[in-house]
Amino acid sequence: MAEIRVDNLVKRFGAFMAVRDTSFTVENGDFFCLLGPSGCGKTTTLRMVAGLELPSSGSIQLDGEDVTFKRARERDIAMVFQLFALYPHMNVRKNISFPLVSMGVPRDETRRRVEEAARVLRIEHLLDKSISGLSGGDRQRVALGRAIVREPKAFMMDEPLGALDAEFRHLMCGELRALHDRLKATTVYVTHDQLEAMSMADKIAVMNDGVIEQLGSPQEIYDRPNSMFVGDFIGSPAMNFIHFDGAAIAGSTSVSIDAACVTLPELRESHAPGPLALGVRPEQIVIGDPGRQGSALPGEIFGTEYLGTTQIVTVATPRGKLKARLPAHLPVAAGDRVSLSFRPERLSLFDAATGKAIRSALHEASTTRRTHG
Amino acid sequence: MSGALSTAHSVVAPSGRVKLLAGTIVVLYALVAIVPLLWIGLTSIKTPPDSISYPPKVVPFLHFEPSIEGYCNLFNTRSRQTADYLASLPPANSACEEITRSRSMVVVGPSNYVPRFVNSLIIAFGSTLLSVGLGTCAAYAFSRFKVPLKDDLLFFILSTRMMPPIAVAIPIFLMYRELGLSDTRLGMILLYTSVNVSLAVWLLKGFIDEIPREYEEAAMIDGYTRLQAFRKVVLPQATTGIVATAIFCLIFAWNEYAFAVLLTSGTAQTAPPFIPIIIGEGGQDWPAVAAGTTLFLIPILVFTVLLRKHLLRGITFGAVRK
Numbered sequence A: 001m002a003e004i005r006v007d008n009l010v011k012r013f014g015a016f017m018a019v020r021d022t023s024f025t026v027e028n029g030d031f032f033c034l035l036g037p038s039g040c041g042k043t044t045t046l047r048m049v050a051g052l053e054l055p056s057s058g059s060i061q062l063d064g065e066d067v068t069f070k071r072a073r074e075r076d077i078a079m080v081f082q083l084f085a086l087y088p089h090m091n092v093r094k095n096i097s098f099p100l101v102s103m104g105v106p107r108d109e110t111r112r113r114v115e116e117a118a119r120v121l122r123i124e125h126l127l128d129k130s131i132s133g134l135s136g137g138d139r140q141r142v143a144l145g146r147a148i149v150r151e152p153k154a155f156m157m158d159e160p161l162g163a164l165d166a167e168f169r170h171l172m173c174g175e176l177r178a179l180h181d182r183l184k185a186t187t188v189y190v191t192h193d194q195l196e197a198m199s200m201a202d203k204i205a206v207m208n209d210g211v212i213e214q215l216g217s218p219q220e221i222y223d224r225p226n227s228m229f230v231g232d233f234i235g236s237p238a239m240n241f242i243h244f245d246g247a248a249i250a251g252s253t254s255v256s257i258d259a260a261c262v263t264l265p266e267l268r269e270s271h272a273p274g275p276l277a278l279g280v281r282p283e284q285i286v287i288g289d290p291g292r293q294g295s296a297l298p299g300e301i302f303g304t305e306y307l308g309t310t311q312i313v314t315v316a317t318p319r320g321k322l323k324a325r326l327p328a329h330l331p332v333a334a335g336d337r338v339s340l341s342f343r344p345e346r347l348s349l350f351d352a353a354t355g356k357a358i359r360s361a362l363h364e365a366s367t368t369r370r371t372h373g
Numbered sequence B: 001m002s003g004a005l006s007t008a009h010s011v012v013a014p015s016g017r018v019k020l021l022a023g024t025i026v027v028l029y030a031l032v033a034i035v036p037l038l039w040i041g042l043t044s045i046k047t048p049p050d051s052i053s054y055p056p057k058v059v060p061f062l063h064f065e066p067s068i069e070g071y072c073n074l075f076n077t078r079s080r081q082t083a084d085y086l087a088s089l090p091p092a093n094s095a096c097e098e099i100t101r102s103r104s105m106v107v108v109g110p111s112n113y114v115p116r117f118v119n120s121l122i123i124a125f126g127s128t129l130l131s132v133g134l135g136t137c138a139a140y141a142f143s144r145f146k147v148p149l150k151d152d153l154l155f156f157i158l159s160t161r162m163m164p165p166i167a168v169a170i171p172i173f174l175m176y177r178e179l180g181l182s183d184t185r186l187g188m189i190l191l192y193t194s195v196n197v198s199l200a201v202w203l204l205k206g207f208i209d210e211i212p213r214e215y216e217e218a219a220m221i222d223g224y225t226r227l228q229a230f231r232k233v234v235l236p237q238a239t240t241g242i243v244a245t246a247i248f249c250l251i252f253a254w255n256e257y258a259f260a261v262l263l264t265s266g267t268a269q270t271a272p273p274f275i276p277i278i279i280g281e282g283g284q285d286w287p288a289v290a291a292g293t294t295l296f297l298i299p300i301l302v303f304t305v306l307l308r309k310h311l312l313r314g315i316t317f318g319a320v321r322k
């Protein structure tokens, strides 16, 4: 197993920059997710690490060794493709043993290792079947089998669950994570599905437009978004942004929006008066009777979405519509007039012009905590 | 699943009437296509007088007595002899000999049919092998690599098919004479290859484009070189396309007539120019010509039937991939 270090990686396709100046380090044994919307350069980054694409500039180190210009087959990396790329003219056993054949592993050892991999993935009964008859999930497992049988330095996975239906995807998420915990293999996992990333990753790199916007644990990314893009992309429903004009003063613990004074983590950075945005997660919104003291914003219930244990309530306010996650038993109905206040601990403040977060005490909190997940 | 669907009214499956119509058209077409072949086959088992009698004799055993004379004449050369000489010969030791003597002739040796047939086999299969081999490599390169002026090159390759090959017959004739390629098997193989390779490149490029790159990439990550990946992953998956292309190339090279007439006369002559000039007593020996043609059809028939599974899938050009 190995550490992967990517420094200032750039990839141009003609004049188009698919990846710009990307750097990150995947620690030995980490499950690392590259998360971002379609077309942001995740696949391109992964392919450069795997050796299928040459970077325009920058360097890639695998286990301390510079592999930037090495061929894919010299890197000892395994990859799982989105559509699995299982060879239709070979049966399951041949597919799984294919990497071992190129390594010249003796026959009986090949057999032993293929069966071991099949046992881990619980596909022993499929070994002599042909690929074309397999279900999506089984294909997924065979593709994983082909990757793990080699015991490579690292795994690359490009949306390996993208071809599965939602329910099965959830199941495979769990299986993948369990497999990772067992093999402790360095894994780079590409996805555009934030739920997948949040539920599996040790570290997430959120990519946008060819750059990594933020890199951190799932909780850091969720609680302390570095930019409005990250806040918006992570979480479902997404973070609410309340746009207002104001100033931020280092050391203050509140901002005023209209008549209200909103308490938030102590600011560490000043910002000249201008457009700002308050980032509020749906679960940080508290709803009370109209006209309540200390409330931030008046509002009117616009609609509700019942989810069983919670409900998503859309509230129309003078500053736009906000989505709140409230306990399911709370009686609210469209048209009710309410007042909104916000739990102060994890509110974020952004410079609305650049989209960057304004630093506050929030960003200094311990990074090791992992309470949700 | 199909059972459940077929009971309901289906919007995709053709209705009974459409099927009937389609079936009728196919059968009619098959009849039209097969009648000339049938006629050739029948002619090959007639005697020369039966073959040109009028009204035509159609049903064997009823209208005419089948005879192997056509085949005898195809494989043997004969010479006319006097009755005295024929009478002085020992009894005939084969059926062919007997038939020949009944026409006041003797068999003097084998005809050129077998060597011409062998020439056809060597030239057609040789050029097919070469066209498909070159075509596969070129198609792979065009499909996977950045080739400078790719589109122009592809168009150029296609444009060689835009004029009838015979339009360049004279230059080729002169060129071949200078190069000593006239009337050689190598010359014919090269000629047919140069005609077929453009077809092969275009057909195969389509097939290889359909094979996802991820297959090779997966193999290359798993420790194989590109060449190994090509051999172990791309080739097996392109089999259908390769077979379909090979059949097209083979049919062209096998049936080609004009260049064969022009460029071969002796050692490298193929069967097509040879068969129609089999001369019998007082003109064309139709049963022998028909016999030569019938036998000539067999190799391509066998080849196509053996590979028909691939061919059928191949001709749909990957439309039903799985």
Ligand SMILES: Nc1ncnc2c1ncn2[C@@H]1O[C@H](COP(=O)(O)OP(=O)(O)OP(=O)(O)O)[C@@H](O)[C@H]1O
Binding pocket: A013, A016, A018, A036, A037, A038, A039, A040, A041, A042, A043, A044, A045, A192
């Ligand atoms: N070979 C190529 N030539 C030109 N442009 C390319 C090439 N490969 C990728 N691109 C472009 O680079 C950008 C990033 O592509 P990439 O495949 O890395 O995105 P992605 O983040 O994986 O997206 P998705 O979630 O859709 O897979 C896209 O705009 C794409 O069009």
Ligand SMILES: [Mg+2]
Binding pocket: A042, A043, A044, A158
């Ligand atoms: Mg992608």
